[in-house]
Amino acid sequence: MEVRIGQRVSRGMLPLLALHTVSEYYRSDHKPPFTAALIAANTLIYLRPSFLDPLIPPIEQVWFNPHLILKNKDLKRFLLSPFYHIGEPHLVYNMLSLLWKGFQLETSMGSVDFASIVASLLVLSQGVTLMLSKSLLLFFDYERSYYSEYSVGFSGVLFAMKVVLNSQSENYTSVYGIIVPSRYAAWAELVLAQLLVPGVSFLGHLGGILAGLLYLKLRSTYSGSNPIKVLIRGIVDAVKWPFKFLRRRRGRITGRGTVGSNRAWRCQTCTYDNNNGSLRVCEMCGTIRVVNGVSSFQRSSRSDGLPLDELRRRRIDRFGGR
Structure with a gap:
């Protein structure tokens, strides 16, 4: 059964994603808002509804391509490519993964901290992938395979989130039916996804894992305030200030x-x-x-x-x- 949503035709997976997301939020005592916002943003960009179409760049302008990013200093490709997906299965699989990881992380650390982590991991994963592709070109002449590769998707950030989420875990988890220690689940998924799912971006996933490890290392050695967290908290406070003012004014009775x-x-x-x-x-x-x-x-x-x-x-x- 096909359902047209926006400029896309859904074959039933998007309604299932929506149903699963609503069900999870309904059953949970904690309803993390930033996770919901991320899922909504990725989904809206994929669907491209007519009222947002003029604001959303076409995918041709945001493909992650190391050669074009470095040549043109293209921050749009660098920052926006994680929010684009090439098909319904690609989007739904990533959003279900984001739903689970986002619930765990945002519930445990709060929305502002989680938002700062996502922003940090996005920049780090994209940056590490860019450096890896450039290094492979310089030292091994892997231009065709990686330096000129086009890719999109949130999976690099998700791999980084998995590293952060499982960094202190002593449990075991299943990766494609194979039981592995949770702290090594990202590495196992990297290898198995490359073997079982054709066309996935090995370098993007590897960049996400290394970004997660780099984030944990930086967090353990840096004791100061996270500048991204401070920025996000400032934005949140600025947005909430008018509502606080209105509540204060409404509380006064003449x-x-x-x-x-x-x-x-x-x-x-x-x-x-x-x-x-x-x-x-x-x-x-x-x-x-x-x-x-x-x-x-x-x-x-x-x-x-x-x-x-x-x-x-x-x-x-x-x-x-x-």
């Missing part, structure tokens, strides 16, 4: 009643805003707090065990004797 958060309250006698919600007596005039609409204008010499002298001292400290 007239008599609560101000700001639930802990603050306004005196009905002098209209002073008391920030300490634990006090039942106004710090300005000493009037007993109104609770649930029951008012009392009696003066109190004590507030939750505070003597009147202490209450006066607090007023003097707060208002400078005014």
